[in-house]
Amino acid sequence: MTETDNLLAQNPILPTTRIVHLSDLHFGAVTPGLAERLLEQIHSLEPNLVVISGDLTQRARSREFREAAAFIKALPGQSLVVPGNHDLAAFDLPERLLYPWQKWRNFISPELEPTVEADGYLGIGLNTARRLSAHLDWSRGRINLRQLLHAEHLAKQSRPEQVCVLVTHHPFFLMDHMKHRGLVGRFGIAWPRLKAAGIDLILSGHIHLAYAHLCQGMIVAHAGSGISHRLKGEANSFNLISASKEQIQIEQMHDDGKQYVSHHHQLFKRQGEDGFVEITASAA
Numbered sequence: 001m002t003e004t005d006n007l008l009a010q011n012p013i014l015p016t017t018r019i020v021h022l023s024d025l026h027f028g029a030v031t032p033g034l035a036e037r038l039l040e041q042i043h044s045l046e047p048n049l050v051v052i053s054g055d056l057t058q059r060a061r062s063r064e065f066r067e068a069a070a071f072i073k074a075l076p077g078q079s080l081v082v083p084g085n086h087d088l089a090a091f092d093l094p095e096r097l098l099y100p101w102q103k104w105r106n107f108i109s110p111e112l113e114p115t116v117e118a119d120g121y122l123g124i125g126l127n128t129a130r131r132l133s134a135h136l137d138w139s140r141g142r143i144n145l146r147q148l149l150h151a152e153h154l155a156k157q158s159r160p161e162q163v164c165v166l167v168t169h170h171p172f173f174l175m176d177h178m179k180h181r182g183l184v185g186r187f188g189i190a191w192p193r194l195k196a197a198g199i200d201l202i203l204s205g206h207i208h209l210a211y212a213h214l215c216q217g218m219i220v221a222h223a224g225s226g227i228s229h230r231l232k233g234e235a236n237s238f239n240l241i242s243a244s245k246e247q248i249q250i251e252q253m254h255d256d257g258k259q260y261v262s263h264h265h266q267l268f269k270r271q272g273e274d275g276f277v278e279i280t281a282s283a284a
């Protein structure tokens with residue numbers, strides 16, 4: 001029984017919406033056997049929604065997209081998948097510049113910015129990866145005005161009981177020692193507008209580290225790399241989330257070599273108009 005199951009049993013007002021948040025799978029740079037083990041564990045958790053916040057592939061090769069597509073097809077429940085910077089061709093400039101998302105559309109989905117919903121949640125995906133950047137580091141991403149208006153429009157139309165989840169690849173919060181990676185471009189403009197529109201939770205990746213942070217009443221959660229050997233000093237992981245409009249719990253599940261086990265969890269509760277406050281944070 002996971003930490004989330006324990007809390008659900010203790011507190012019947014906890015929500016029933018269960019989200020598995022994966023990121024940075026990097027097919028093409030995967031630890032052998034881990035994808036199969038992760039899939040098995042996800043099925044056992046019976047999530048309502050599986051989110052993948054970008055970097056499905058290592059080098060945007062067709063064979064990597066095929067493997068990613070097979071993984072997504074095998075997931076239970078609804079899924080919401082957005083691209084990351086690694087899903088753009090790194091060396092084939094004609095492909096990158098002229099038809100950057102053709103493979104994504106061929107293998108993964110015609111949609112780069114999917115929206116999913118059910119009784120308890122609204123999930124809004126945005127593509128923050130860019131084929132060109134004014135910054136020297138082309139791995140950086142940004143949000144543009146069209147995307148901001150799109151997310152605002154959808155969030156404002158959500159029903160009162162739906163927790164509003166925004167999914168991007170690039171980060172809306174970075175710890176001090178990771179600041180050099182750069183927040184998603186136009187972060188400063190987007191943040192207050194997303195909060196005012198009713199976004200409760202932002203799910204991202206890119207850094208290959210797992211953490212959740214409260215920023216002015218809105219929660220930002222990052223998933224580490226689910227199955228790739230491209231690790232940054234932290235085990236492969238995913239986030240197991242229980243979410244409702246009034247309460248959100250985020251549990252980091254780290255791979256211990258045999259299975260993904262509870263590593264750390266945080267509980268947030270809504271407090272009036274100001275959004276969420278953090279109630280507990282503890283390591284397993």
Ligand SMILES: [Fe+2]
Nearest residue numbers: 024055086206
């Ligand atoms: Fe990545």
Ligand SMILES: [Fe+2]
Nearest residue numbers: 055084085206
């Ligand atoms: Fe990335």
